[in-house]
Amino acid sequence: MLGALVDLGWPVEELKRELDKLDFFGYRIEAKKVAKRGILSTQIKIRATEEKKERTLEDILSILDKSKLEEKVKEPSRAIFTKLASVEAKIHGKSPQKIHFHELGGLDTIIDVVGAVAGMNYLGVEKAYSSPLPLGKGFVKCSHGILPLPAPATLELLKEVPVYGSDIKAELVTPTGAAIISNLAENFGQMPPMKIEHIGYGAGQRDLTIPNLLRVSIGVIRKAYEEDVVSLIQTNIDDMNPEFYE
Template sequence: MTICVISPFTGLAGDMLLAALVDAGAPLDRIRSAVATSGLTGWELRVQSLLTHGLMTARAVVDVADEATSRSAAELIAMAGRVEPAPVAERSVAALRAIADVEGRLHGEDPEHVHLHELGGHDTLVDVIGVCAALDALEVSTVYCGALPLGTGTVRTAHGLLPCPAPATAALLRGARTVGSDLAGETVTPTAAAVLKAVDARFEPPPEFRLLATGYGAGTRSLPDRPNVAVVHLGEPVAAGHRTLVVLETNLDDVTGEVLGHVAGGLLAAGALDAWISPVTMKKGRPAHVLHVLAEREHAARLADLVLAETGSLGLREYPVRRTALARATETVDVLGVPVRRKRGPHGAKPEHDDVVAAARELGLPARVVATIAAGR
Protein backbone atom coordinates (compact mmCIF):
# COMPACT_ATOMS: atom_id res chain seq x y z
CA MET A 1 0.00 0.00 0.00
CA THR A 2 1.37 3.41 -1.04
CA ILE A 3 0.14 6.86 -0.12
CA CYS A 4 0.60 9.96 -2.26
CA VAL A 5 1.02 13.35 -0.58
CA ILE A 6 0.56 16.36 -2.88
CA SER A 7 2.21 19.65 -1.99
CA PRO A 8 0.77 22.31 -4.33
CA PHE A 9 3.66 24.78 -3.92
CA THR A 10 2.39 27.33 -6.44
CA GLY A 11 -0.87 25.62 -7.36
CA LEU A 12 -2.02 22.52 -9.18
CA ALA A 13 -2.87 21.65 -12.77
CA GLY A 14 -3.47 18.29 -14.38
CA ASP A 15 -0.19 18.37 -16.33
CA MET A 16 1.77 19.42 -13.21
CA LEU A 17 0.40 16.50 -11.22
CA LEU A 18 0.99 14.06 -14.08
CA ALA A 19 4.60 15.23 -14.50
CA ALA A 20 5.26 15.03 -10.76
CA LEU A 21 3.98 11.45 -10.60
CA VAL A 22 6.19 10.44 -13.54
CA ASP A 23 9.14 12.18 -11.89
CA ALA A 24 8.38 10.15 -8.74
CA GLY A 25 8.52 6.87 -10.67
CA ALA A 26 5.21 6.30 -12.49
CA PRO A 27 5.99 4.35 -15.70
CA LEU A 28 5.33 6.51 -18.75
CA ASP A 29 4.61 3.52 -21.00
CA ARG A 30 1.76 2.39 -18.69
CA ILE A 31 0.30 5.89 -18.80
CA ARG A 32 0.47 6.12 -22.58
CA SER A 33 -1.09 2.67 -22.94
CA ALA A 34 -4.01 3.60 -20.70
CA VAL A 35 -4.69 6.80 -22.66
CA ALA A 36 -4.51 4.89 -25.94
CA THR A 37 -7.26 2.47 -24.84
CA SER A 38 -9.69 5.43 -24.77
CA GLY A 39 -9.57 5.58 -28.57
CA LEU A 40 -8.12 9.09 -28.57
CA THR A 41 -5.97 9.67 -31.67
CA GLY A 42 -3.63 12.39 -32.91
CA TRP A 43 -1.63 12.90 -29.72
CA GLU A 44 1.77 12.20 -28.21
CA LEU A 45 2.70 12.51 -24.52
CA ARG A 46 6.25 13.51 -23.63
CA VAL A 47 7.76 14.22 -20.23
CA GLN A 48 10.90 16.35 -20.42
CA SER A 49 13.35 17.62 -17.84
CA LEU A 50 13.29 21.30 -16.98
CA LEU A 51 15.69 23.24 -14.75
CA THR A 52 13.92 26.15 -13.07
CA HIS A 53 15.33 28.32 -10.28
CA GLY A 54 18.01 25.72 -9.61
CA LEU A 55 15.51 22.86 -9.28
CA MET A 56 15.36 19.99 -11.76
CA THR A 57 11.72 19.26 -12.53
CA ALA A 58 9.60 17.30 -15.01
CA ARG A 59 7.30 18.88 -17.56
CA ALA A 60 4.45 17.00 -19.27
CA VAL A 61 3.87 18.01 -22.90
CA VAL A 62 1.02 16.81 -25.09
CA ASP A 63 1.73 17.23 -28.80
CA VAL A 64 -1.54 17.30 -30.73
CA ALA A 65 -2.17 16.74 -34.43
CA ASP A 66 -5.92 17.32 -34.05
CA GLU A 67 -6.45 20.97 -33.12
CA ALA A 68 -10.06 20.53 -31.90
CA THR A 69 -10.32 21.98 -28.40
CA SER A 70 -14.07 21.77 -27.91
CA ARG A 71 -15.98 18.52 -27.33
CA SER A 72 -19.11 17.47 -25.50
CA ALA A 73 -18.77 16.07 -22.01
CA ALA A 74 -20.63 12.96 -23.12
CA GLU A 75 -17.97 12.29 -25.76
CA LEU A 76 -15.11 12.58 -23.29
CA ILE A 77 -16.90 10.44 -20.69
CA ALA A 78 -17.60 7.72 -23.28
CA MET A 79 -13.92 7.64 -24.24
CA ALA A 80 -12.80 7.49 -20.62
CA GLY A 81 -15.21 4.63 -20.01
CA ARG A 82 -13.31 2.48 -22.53
CA VAL A 83 -10.01 2.85 -20.69
CA GLU A 84 -8.19 -0.15 -19.31
CA PRO A 85 -7.56 -1.17 -16.58
CA ALA A 86 -11.04 -0.76 -15.09
CA PRO A 87 -10.00 1.19 -11.93
CA VAL A 88 -8.40 3.84 -14.15
CA ALA A 89 -11.57 4.10 -16.24
CA GLU A 90 -13.71 4.42 -13.12
CA ARG A 91 -11.70 7.31 -11.69
CA SER A 92 -11.33 9.02 -15.07
CA VAL A 93 -15.08 8.89 -15.68
CA ALA A 94 -15.74 10.22 -12.16
CA ALA A 95 -13.46 13.22 -12.81
CA LEU A 96 -15.06 14.03 -16.15
CA ARG A 97 -18.58 13.61 -14.77
CA ALA A 98 -17.69 16.04 -11.98
CA ILE A 99 -16.63 18.60 -14.59
CA ALA A 100 -19.79 17.99 -16.64
CA ASP A 101 -22.05 18.35 -13.59
CA VAL A 102 -20.43 21.62 -12.54
CA GLU A 103 -20.44 23.09 -16.06
CA GLY A 104 -24.06 22.04 -16.49
CA ARG A 105 -25.12 23.78 -13.28
CA LEU A 106 -23.16 26.92 -14.08
CA HIS A 107 -24.59 27.27 -17.59
CA GLY A 108 -28.06 25.87 -16.95
CA GLU A 109 -27.60 22.87 -19.22
CA ASP A 110 -28.08 19.13 -18.94
CA PRO A 111 -24.68 17.68 -17.87
CA GLU A 112 -25.06 14.96 -20.50
CA HIS A 113 -25.25 17.57 -23.28
CA VAL A 114 -22.97 20.29 -21.92
CA HIS A 115 -20.31 21.35 -24.41
CA LEU A 116 -16.83 21.82 -22.99
CA HIS A 117 -14.67 24.56 -24.44
CA GLU A 118 -11.22 24.95 -22.85
CA LEU A 119 -11.70 21.54 -21.18
CA GLY A 120 -12.76 19.71 -24.33
CA GLY A 121 -9.36 19.19 -25.93
CA HIS A 122 -6.84 16.36 -25.93
CA ASP A 123 -5.01 17.82 -22.92
CA THR A 124 -7.92 17.29 -20.56
CA LEU A 125 -8.39 13.64 -21.50
CA VAL A 126 -4.65 12.88 -21.45
CA ASP A 127 -4.16 14.62 -18.09
CA VAL A 128 -7.16 12.99 -16.40
CA ILE A 129 -6.49 9.46 -17.66
CA GLY A 130 -2.74 9.94 -17.24
CA VAL A 131 -2.95 10.91 -13.57
CA CYS A 132 -5.40 8.09 -12.79
CA ALA A 133 -3.18 5.60 -14.62
CA ALA A 134 -0.08 6.85 -12.79
CA LEU A 135 -1.74 6.44 -9.39
CA ASP A 136 -2.88 2.95 -10.39
CA ALA A 137 0.58 1.94 -11.60
CA LEU A 138 2.14 3.22 -8.36
CA GLU A 139 -0.47 1.26 -6.36
CA VAL A 140 -1.53 4.39 -4.49
CA SER A 141 -4.33 3.64 -2.05
CA THR A 142 -4.86 7.10 -0.56
CA VAL A 143 -4.13 10.63 -1.76
CA TYR A 144 -3.50 13.49 0.66
CA CYS A 145 -3.31 17.10 -0.50
CA GLY A 146 -2.10 20.26 1.18
CA ALA A 147 -4.01 23.53 1.14
CA LEU A 148 -4.49 24.74 -2.44
CA PRO A 149 -3.30 28.32 -3.11
CA LEU A 150 -5.97 30.35 -4.90
CA GLY A 151 -4.78 33.09 -7.23
CA THR A 152 -6.22 36.57 -7.62
CA GLY A 153 -7.47 38.58 -10.58
CA THR A 154 -9.19 37.12 -13.64
CA VAL A 155 -8.98 34.21 -16.04
CA ARG A 156 -9.88 34.40 -19.74
CA THR A 157 -12.42 31.80 -20.91
CA ALA A 158 -14.69 31.20 -23.91
CA HIS A 159 -17.32 33.19 -21.98
CA GLY A 160 -14.99 36.16 -21.42
CA LEU A 161 -13.10 37.29 -18.33
CA LEU A 162 -14.10 35.54 -15.12
CA PRO A 163 -12.86 35.97 -11.54
CA CYS A 164 -10.21 33.66 -10.10
CA PRO A 165 -10.64 30.96 -9.17
CA ALA A 166 -12.80 30.17 -12.20
CA PRO A 167 -16.39 29.33 -11.20
CA ALA A 168 -15.99 25.69 -12.29
CA THR A 169 -12.85 25.33 -10.18
CA ALA A 170 -14.50 26.95 -7.16
CA ALA A 171 -17.45 24.55 -7.41
CA LEU A 172 -15.21 21.50 -7.76
CA LEU A 173 -13.12 22.57 -4.75
CA ARG A 174 -16.07 22.75 -2.37
CA GLY A 175 -14.93 21.09 0.86
CA ALA A 176 -11.22 21.31 0.00
CA ARG A 177 -8.62 23.17 2.07
CA THR A 178 -7.49 26.38 0.37
CA VAL A 179 -5.23 29.31 1.17
CA GLY A 180 -4.74 32.75 -0.35
CA SER A 181 -1.87 33.33 -2.77
CA ASP A 182 0.06 36.37 -3.92
CA LEU A 183 0.06 34.98 -7.47
CA ALA A 184 -2.24 36.55 -10.05
CA GLY A 185 -4.30 34.40 -12.39
CA GLU A 186 -5.34 30.77 -12.34
CA THR A 187 -3.32 28.66 -9.87
CA VAL A 188 -5.67 25.65 -9.66
CA THR A 189 -7.31 24.31 -12.81
CA PRO A 190 -10.71 22.61 -13.09
CA THR A 191 -8.97 19.45 -14.34
CA ALA A 192 -6.81 19.21 -11.23
CA ALA A 193 -9.77 19.95 -8.96
CA ALA A 194 -11.87 17.27 -10.67
CA VAL A 195 -9.11 14.65 -10.36
CA LEU A 196 -8.72 15.40 -6.64
CA LYS A 197 -12.46 14.93 -6.26
CA ALA A 198 -12.45 11.67 -8.24
CA VAL A 199 -9.66 10.10 -6.16
CA ASP A 200 -11.30 11.28 -2.91
CA ALA A 201 -8.23 13.26 -1.88
CA ARG A 202 -7.96 13.94 1.83
CA PHE A 203 -7.21 17.51 2.86
CA GLU A 204 -5.66 16.57 6.20
CA PRO A 205 -2.20 15.71 7.54
CA PRO A 206 -1.08 12.30 6.30
CA PRO A 207 -0.26 9.49 8.74
CA GLU A 208 3.34 8.75 9.62
CA PHE A 209 4.98 7.20 6.56
CA ARG A 210 8.33 6.06 5.21
CA LEU A 211 9.28 8.31 2.28
CA LEU A 212 9.91 6.31 -0.90
CA ALA A 213 10.12 8.92 -3.67
CA THR A 214 9.54 12.59 -4.48
CA GLY A 215 8.59 14.12 -7.80
CA TYR A 216 8.47 17.72 -9.07
CA GLY A 217 6.00 18.68 -11.81
CA ALA A 218 6.45 22.03 -13.53
CA GLY A 219 3.64 24.19 -14.88
CA THR A 220 3.63 26.13 -18.14
CA ARG A 221 3.98 29.55 -16.53
CA SER A 222 7.39 30.93 -15.54
CA LEU A 223 7.54 32.86 -12.27
CA PRO A 224 10.25 35.46 -11.55
CA ASP A 225 11.02 34.51 -7.96
CA ARG A 226 10.19 30.80 -7.52
CA PRO A 227 9.77 27.54 -9.41
CA ASN A 228 6.20 26.98 -10.61
CA VAL A 229 5.86 23.40 -9.37
CA ALA A 230 3.65 20.89 -7.64
CA VAL A 231 5.41 18.29 -5.52
CA VAL A 232 4.33 14.73 -4.76
CA HIS A 233 5.75 12.46 -2.09
CA LEU A 234 5.16 8.71 -2.24
CA GLY A 235 5.33 6.80 1.01
CA GLU A 236 4.69 3.59 2.81
CA PRO A 237 2.59 3.95 6.00
CA VAL A 238 4.41 2.88 9.15
CA ALA A 239 2.57 -0.13 10.58
CA ALA A 240 2.45 1.19 14.14
CA GLY A 241 2.14 4.82 13.18
CA HIS A 242 -0.42 7.54 13.62
CA ARG A 243 -3.75 7.87 11.86
CA THR A 244 -6.07 10.83 11.63
CA LEU A 245 -9.59 9.84 12.63
CA VAL A 246 -12.78 11.74 13.48
CA VAL A 247 -14.58 12.05 16.82
CA LEU A 248 -18.29 12.87 16.86
CA GLU A 249 -19.87 14.12 20.09
CA THR A 250 -23.29 15.23 21.24
CA ASN A 251 -24.65 16.26 24.66
CA LEU A 252 -27.83 14.45 25.70
CA ASP A 253 -30.00 15.29 28.71
CA ASP A 254 -33.27 13.70 27.61
CA VAL A 255 -32.26 10.23 26.39
CA THR A 256 -32.71 7.16 28.58
CA GLY A 257 -29.98 4.70 29.44
CA GLU A 258 -31.69 1.99 27.43
CA VAL A 259 -31.64 4.15 24.31
CA LEU A 260 -28.02 5.19 24.89
CA GLY A 261 -26.93 1.56 25.13
CA HIS A 262 -28.87 0.72 21.98
CA VAL A 263 -27.33 3.63 20.06
CA ALA A 264 -23.76 2.79 21.12
CA GLY A 265 -24.21 -0.82 20.02
CA GLY A 266 -25.80 0.24 16.75
CA LEU A 267 -22.91 2.60 15.98
CA LEU A 268 -20.35 -0.17 16.47
CA ALA A 269 -22.37 -2.47 14.23
CA ALA A 270 -22.53 0.31 11.61
CA GLY A 271 -18.76 0.66 11.38
CA ALA A 272 -17.69 2.98 14.21
CA LEU A 273 -14.24 2.14 15.56
CA ASP A 274 -15.43 2.86 19.09
CA ALA A 275 -18.39 4.41 20.90
CA TRP A 276 -18.58 5.42 24.55
CA ILE A 277 -20.70 7.46 26.95
CA SER A 278 -19.54 9.96 29.58
CA PRO A 279 -21.68 11.34 32.44
CA VAL A 280 -21.64 15.15 32.68
CA THR A 281 -23.48 17.99 34.37
CA MET A 282 -24.99 20.47 31.96
CA LYS A 283 -26.44 23.95 32.44
CA LYS A 284 -28.87 24.45 35.30
CA GLY A 285 -27.27 21.49 37.05
CA ARG A 286 -28.91 18.90 34.80
CA PRO A 287 -27.36 15.42 34.87
CA ALA A 288 -26.68 14.32 31.30
CA HIS A 289 -24.41 12.24 29.06
CA VAL A 290 -22.03 12.88 26.19
CA LEU A 291 -22.11 10.29 23.41
CA HIS A 292 -18.69 9.94 21.72
CA VAL A 293 -18.03 8.14 18.42
CA LEU A 294 -14.60 7.37 16.94
CA ALA A 295 -14.76 6.85 13.18
CA GLU A 296 -12.89 6.78 9.90
CA ARG A 297 -13.29 10.07 8.04
CA GLU A 298 -15.18 8.47 5.17
CA HIS A 299 -17.80 7.03 7.56
CA ALA A 300 -18.25 10.16 9.69
CA ALA A 301 -21.21 11.67 7.81
CA ARG A 302 -23.16 8.40 7.78
CA LEU A 303 -22.54 7.78 11.49
CA ALA A 304 -23.46 11.39 12.33
CA ASP A 305 -26.81 10.90 10.61
CA LEU A 306 -27.33 7.73 12.66
CA VAL A 307 -26.57 9.53 15.94
CA LEU A 308 -29.00 12.36 15.16
CA ALA A 309 -31.77 10.01 14.02
CA GLU A 310 -31.50 7.67 17.01
CA THR A 311 -31.07 10.28 19.76
CA GLY A 312 -33.18 13.14 18.42
CA SER A 313 -30.31 15.54 19.14
CA LEU A 314 -30.37 18.86 17.28
CA GLY A 315 -26.65 18.87 16.55
CA LEU A 316 -23.23 17.40 17.21
CA ARG A 317 -19.53 18.28 17.15
CA GLU A 318 -16.92 16.81 14.84
CA TYR A 319 -13.16 17.16 15.12
CA PRO A 320 -10.06 15.30 13.92
CA VAL A 321 -7.94 13.28 16.34
CA ARG A 322 -4.59 11.58 15.92
CA ARG A 323 -4.56 7.96 17.07
CA THR A 324 -1.50 5.80 17.61
CA ALA A 325 -2.27 2.13 16.99
CA LEU A 326 0.34 -0.46 17.94
CA ALA A 327 0.68 -3.69 16.00
CA ARG A 328 -1.47 -6.48 17.38
CA ALA A 329 -2.46 -10.04 16.50
CA THR A 330 -5.21 -12.42 17.64
CA GLU A 331 -4.20 -15.92 18.70
CA THR A 332 -5.97 -18.86 20.29
CA VAL A 333 -4.71 -20.59 23.44
CA ASP A 334 -5.85 -23.80 25.14
CA VAL A 335 -7.29 -23.44 28.65
CA LEU A 336 -7.82 -26.90 30.10
CA GLY A 337 -9.05 -28.16 26.74
CA VAL A 338 -11.20 -25.13 25.88
CA PRO A 339 -10.03 -22.65 23.18
CA VAL A 340 -9.82 -19.00 24.23
CA ARG A 341 -8.85 -16.17 21.91
CA ARG A 342 -6.49 -13.50 23.13
CA LYS A 343 -5.15 -10.30 21.60
CA ARG A 344 -1.38 -9.91 21.76
CA GLY A 345 0.46 -6.61 21.41
CA PRO A 346 4.08 -5.57 21.93
CA HIS A 347 3.59 -5.17 25.70
CA GLY A 348 1.43 -8.13 26.66
CA ALA A 349 -1.65 -10.21 25.90
CA LYS A 350 -5.31 -9.94 26.92
CA PRO A 351 -7.91 -12.71 26.53
CA GLU A 352 -11.26 -11.96 24.89
CA HIS A 353 -13.82 -11.53 27.67
CA ASP A 354 -16.64 -13.37 25.88
CA ASP A 355 -14.39 -16.41 25.37
CA VAL A 356 -13.30 -16.27 29.01
CA VAL A 357 -16.91 -16.26 30.24
CA ALA A 358 -17.87 -19.15 27.95
CA ALA A 359 -14.84 -21.20 29.03
CA ALA A 360 -15.49 -20.46 32.72
CA ARG A 361 -19.08 -21.65 32.35
CA GLU A 362 -17.98 -24.85 30.56
CA LEU A 363 -15.16 -25.60 33.05
CA GLY A 364 -17.04 -24.57 36.18
CA LEU A 365 -14.28 -22.16 37.19
CA PRO A 366 -14.30 -18.46 38.13
CA ALA A 367 -13.81 -16.18 35.12
CA ARG A 368 -10.78 -14.54 36.77
CA VAL A 369 -9.03 -17.91 36.99
CA VAL A 370 -9.66 -18.65 33.31
CA ALA A 371 -8.48 -15.15 32.37
CA THR A 372 -5.24 -15.60 34.33
CA ILE A 373 -4.51 -18.94 32.63
CA ALA A 374 -5.36 -17.57 29.17
CA ALA A 375 -3.16 -14.51 29.66
CA GLY A 376 -0.21 -16.78 30.51
CA ARG A 377 0.47 -15.10 33.82
Protein backbone atom coordinates in the same frame (compact mmCIF):
# COMPACT_ATOMS: atom_id res chain seq x y z
CA MET B 1 0.40 16.04 -12.24
CA LEU B 2 1.62 13.78 -15.04
CA GLY B 3 5.10 15.25 -14.66
CA ALA B 4 5.19 14.46 -10.93
CA LEU B 5 4.04 10.87 -11.53
CA VAL B 6 6.69 10.33 -14.20
CA ASP B 7 9.28 11.93 -11.92
CA LEU B 8 8.27 9.39 -9.26
CA GLY B 9 9.17 6.52 -11.57
CA TRP B 10 6.22 5.98 -13.89
CA PRO B 11 7.93 5.31 -17.25
CA VAL B 12 6.82 7.62 -20.05
CA GLU B 13 6.41 4.57 -22.27
CA GLU B 14 3.92 3.14 -19.76
CA LEU B 15 2.02 6.43 -19.84
CA LYS B 16 1.87 6.22 -23.63
CA ARG B 17 0.74 2.57 -23.51
CA GLU B 18 -2.12 3.48 -21.17
CA LEU B 19 -3.20 6.35 -23.41
CA ASP B 20 -3.08 4.08 -26.46
CA LYS B 21 -5.92 2.13 -24.83
CA LEU B 22 -8.17 5.14 -25.42
CA ASP B 23 -7.92 4.33 -29.11
CA PHE B 24 -7.79 7.88 -30.42
CA PHE B 25 -5.07 9.84 -32.10
CA GLY B 26 -4.14 13.44 -32.81
CA TYR B 27 -1.52 14.08 -30.12
CA ARG B 28 2.01 13.32 -29.00
CA ILE B 29 3.58 13.26 -25.55
CA GLU B 30 6.86 14.98 -24.76
CA ALA B 31 8.73 14.63 -21.45
CA LYS B 32 11.82 16.54 -20.39
CA LYS B 33 13.75 17.60 -17.31
CA VAL B 34 13.52 21.29 -16.42
CA ALA B 35 14.55 23.42 -13.45
CA LYS B 36 12.01 25.63 -11.72
CA ARG B 37 13.68 28.11 -9.39
CA GLY B 38 16.62 25.72 -9.21
CA ILE B 39 14.57 22.58 -8.49
CA LEU B 40 14.95 19.79 -11.05
CA SER B 41 11.59 18.43 -12.17
CA THR B 42 9.82 16.63 -14.99
CA GLN B 43 7.66 18.54 -17.44
CA ILE B 44 5.10 16.82 -19.65
CA LYS B 45 3.81 18.56 -22.76
CA ILE B 46 0.85 17.32 -24.78
CA ARG B 47 1.14 18.40 -28.39
CA ALA B 48 -2.27 18.21 -30.03
CA THR B 49 -2.27 17.60 -33.77
CA GLU B 50 -6.06 17.79 -34.05
CA GLU B 51 -8.17 20.92 -33.83
CA LYS B 52 -9.86 21.47 -30.49
CA LYS B 53 -13.25 19.79 -30.40
CA GLU B 54 -16.26 20.55 -28.28
CA ARG B 55 -17.29 17.30 -26.61
CA THR B 56 -20.29 16.56 -24.45
CA LEU B 57 -20.16 14.45 -21.30
CA GLU B 58 -21.74 11.64 -23.32
CA ASP B 59 -18.92 11.88 -25.89
CA ILE B 60 -16.24 11.61 -23.23
CA LEU B 61 -17.94 8.77 -21.35
CA SER B 62 -18.30 6.92 -24.65
CA ILE B 63 -14.55 7.28 -25.28
CA LEU B 64 -13.85 5.84 -21.83
CA ASP B 65 -16.39 3.02 -22.13
CA LYS B 66 -15.09 1.90 -25.53
CA SER B 67 -11.46 2.03 -24.42
CA LYS B 68 -9.31 -0.91 -23.33
CA LEU B 69 -8.52 0.75 -20.01
CA GLU B 70 -8.94 -1.31 -16.85
CA GLU B 71 -12.12 -0.64 -14.91
CA LYS B 72 -10.11 0.73 -11.97
CA VAL B 73 -8.93 3.47 -14.32
CA LYS B 74 -12.24 3.96 -16.12
CA GLU B 75 -14.40 4.38 -13.02
CA PRO B 76 -12.51 7.27 -11.35
CA SER B 77 -12.09 8.95 -14.76
CA ARG B 78 -15.85 8.78 -15.33
CA ALA B 79 -16.46 10.25 -11.88
CA ILE B 80 -14.09 13.15 -12.53
CA PHE B 81 -15.71 14.10 -15.84
CA THR B 82 -19.22 13.65 -14.45
CA LYS B 83 -18.34 16.04 -11.62
CA LEU B 84 -16.91 18.55 -14.09
CA ALA B 85 -20.09 18.41 -16.16
CA SER B 86 -22.29 18.86 -13.08
CA VAL B 87 -20.33 21.93 -12.00
CA GLU B 88 -20.36 23.50 -15.47
CA ALA B 89 -24.10 22.82 -15.69
CA LYS B 90 -24.73 24.53 -12.36
CA ILE B 91 -22.68 27.58 -13.32
CA HIS B 92 -24.31 28.00 -16.74
CA GLY B 93 -27.83 26.96 -15.74
CA LYS B 94 -28.03 23.90 -17.98
CA SER B 95 -28.36 20.16 -17.54
CA PRO B 96 -25.10 18.14 -17.48
CA GLN B 97 -26.15 16.36 -20.68
CA LYS B 98 -26.39 19.67 -22.54
CA ILE B 99 -22.99 20.95 -21.48
CA HIS B 100 -20.48 21.23 -24.31
CA PHE B 101 -16.96 21.15 -22.94
CA HIS B 102 -14.62 23.63 -24.58
CA GLU B 103 -11.16 23.58 -23.03
CA LEU B 104 -12.25 20.61 -20.93
CA GLY B 105 -13.23 18.60 -23.99
CA GLY B 106 -9.79 18.75 -25.56
CA LEU B 107 -7.46 15.81 -25.84
CA ASP B 108 -5.10 17.33 -23.28
CA THR B 109 -7.79 17.32 -20.57
CA ILE B 110 -8.80 13.71 -21.28
CA ILE B 111 -5.11 12.75 -21.17
CA ASP B 112 -4.58 14.66 -17.90
CA VAL B 113 -7.49 12.92 -16.19
CA VAL B 114 -6.88 9.39 -17.46
CA GLY B 115 -3.13 9.80 -17.00
CA ALA B 116 -3.47 10.90 -13.37
CA VAL B 117 -5.66 7.92 -12.49
CA ALA B 118 -3.56 5.42 -14.45
CA GLY B 119 -0.30 6.75 -13.02
CA MET B 120 -1.46 6.46 -9.42
CA ASN B 121 -2.67 2.96 -10.18
CA TYR B 122 0.70 1.99 -11.72
CA LEU B 123 2.61 3.34 -8.71
CA GLY B 124 0.42 1.37 -6.32
CA VAL B 125 -1.12 4.36 -4.56
CA GLU B 126 -3.89 3.11 -2.28
CA LYS B 127 -4.83 6.38 -0.59
CA ALA B 128 -4.07 9.98 -1.51
CA TYR B 129 -3.80 12.94 0.84
CA SER B 130 -3.39 16.58 -0.15
CA SER B 131 -2.23 19.75 1.53
CA PRO B 132 -4.57 22.77 1.37
CA LEU B 133 -4.60 24.24 -2.13
CA PRO B 134 -3.21 27.69 -3.01
CA LEU B 135 -5.38 29.96 -5.12
CA GLY B 136 -4.07 32.69 -7.39
CA LYS B 137 -5.74 35.98 -8.22
CA GLY B 138 -6.39 38.13 -11.25
CA PHE B 139 -8.17 37.12 -14.45
CA VAL B 140 -7.93 34.35 -17.03
CA LYS B 141 -9.03 34.31 -20.66
CA CYS B 142 -11.07 31.30 -21.79
CA SER B 143 -13.81 30.36 -24.25
CA HIS B 144 -16.40 32.18 -22.11
CA GLY B 145 -14.37 35.39 -22.12
CA ILE B 146 -12.34 36.90 -19.30
CA LEU B 147 -13.10 35.33 -15.93
CA PRO B 148 -11.91 36.14 -12.41
CA LEU B 149 -9.50 33.86 -10.60
CA PRO B 150 -10.12 31.39 -9.14
CA ALA B 151 -12.29 30.44 -12.10
CA PRO B 152 -15.95 29.83 -11.14
CA ALA B 153 -15.70 26.12 -11.98
CA THR B 154 -12.54 25.75 -9.90
CA LEU B 155 -14.10 27.39 -6.87
CA GLU B 156 -17.25 25.28 -7.16
CA LEU B 157 -15.20 22.08 -7.44
CA LEU B 158 -13.23 23.01 -4.32
CA LYS B 159 -16.21 23.29 -2.00
CA GLU B 160 -15.40 21.54 1.29
CA VAL B 161 -11.70 21.50 0.30
CA PRO B 162 -9.25 23.57 2.41
CA VAL B 163 -7.76 26.40 0.33
CA TYR B 164 -5.83 29.60 0.95
CA GLY B 165 -5.29 32.79 -1.02
CA SER B 166 -2.01 34.10 -2.38
CA ASP B 167 -0.65 37.19 -4.11
CA ILE B 168 0.36 35.21 -7.20
CA LYS B 169 -1.35 36.67 -10.28
CA ALA B 170 -1.80 33.36 -12.08
CA GLU B 171 -4.14 30.39 -12.21
CA LEU B 172 -2.58 28.05 -9.65
CA VAL B 173 -5.41 25.49 -9.68
CA THR B 174 -7.31 24.79 -12.91
CA PRO B 175 -10.80 23.26 -13.10
CA THR B 176 -9.25 20.01 -14.34
CA GLY B 177 -6.76 19.96 -11.47
CA ALA B 178 -9.49 20.77 -8.96
CA ALA B 179 -11.69 17.95 -10.28
CA ILE B 180 -8.83 15.44 -10.15
CA ILE B 181 -7.62 16.25 -6.65
CA SER B 182 -11.10 16.61 -5.12
CA ASN B 183 -12.03 13.16 -6.45
CA LEU B 184 -8.80 11.29 -5.75
CA ALA B 185 -7.69 12.76 -2.41
CA GLU B 186 -9.16 11.05 0.62
CA ASN B 187 -8.27 13.84 3.00
CA PHE B 188 -6.84 17.37 3.03
CA GLY B 189 -4.57 18.85 5.66
CA GLN B 190 -1.18 18.06 7.14
CA MET B 191 0.87 15.17 5.81
CA PRO B 192 -0.01 12.04 7.80
CA PRO B 193 2.74 10.27 9.78
CA MET B 194 4.49 8.21 7.12
CA LYS B 195 7.79 6.84 5.91
CA ILE B 196 8.56 8.65 2.64
CA GLU B 197 10.01 6.39 -0.05
CA HIS B 198 9.89 8.45 -3.25
CA ILE B 199 9.44 12.13 -4.15
CA GLY B 200 8.47 13.51 -7.55
CA TYR B 201 8.32 17.05 -8.91
CA GLY B 202 6.07 17.96 -11.83
CA ALA B 203 6.74 21.27 -13.58
CA GLY B 204 4.09 23.66 -14.83
CA GLN B 205 4.44 25.46 -18.14
CA ARG B 206 4.73 29.01 -16.80
CA ASP B 207 7.55 30.61 -14.83
CA LEU B 208 6.26 32.28 -11.68
CA THR B 209 7.78 34.13 -8.74
CA ILE B 210 7.53 30.84 -6.83
CA PRO B 211 8.56 27.37 -8.06
CA ASN B 212 5.72 26.36 -10.39
CA LEU B 213 5.78 22.75 -9.24
CA LEU B 214 3.58 19.98 -7.94
CA ARG B 215 5.40 17.85 -5.38
CA VAL B 216 4.14 14.32 -4.74
CA SER B 217 5.54 12.06 -2.03
CA ILE B 218 4.87 8.33 -1.88
CA GLY B 219 5.38 6.31 1.26
CA VAL B 220 3.91 4.01 3.85
CA ILE B 221 1.53 5.36 6.48
CA ARG B 222 2.26 4.37 10.06
CA LYS B 223 -0.21 1.71 11.11
CA ALA B 224 -1.34 3.53 14.25
CA TYR B 225 -2.45 6.50 12.12
CA GLU B 226 -4.12 4.27 9.56
CA GLU B 227 -6.18 2.42 12.16
CA ASP B 228 -7.01 5.62 14.07
CA VAL B 229 -7.03 3.76 17.40
CA VAL B 230 -8.52 5.51 20.43
CA SER B 231 -7.89 4.07 23.90
CA LEU B 232 -10.45 4.58 26.66
CA ILE B 233 -9.52 3.96 30.29
CA GLN B 234 -12.39 3.56 32.75
CA THR B 235 -12.51 2.86 36.47
CA ASN B 236 -15.08 2.84 39.25
CA ILE B 237 -14.54 4.77 42.49
CA ASP B 238 -16.86 3.63 45.26
CA ASP B 239 -15.06 4.56 48.50
CA MET B 240 -13.44 8.02 48.26
CA ASN B 241 -14.29 11.50 49.44
CA PRO B 242 -15.64 13.40 46.35
CA GLU B 243 -13.42 16.38 47.24
CA PHE B 244 -10.38 14.39 46.07
CA TYR B 245 -11.50 13.80 42.49
CA GLU B 246 -13.77 16.70 41.67
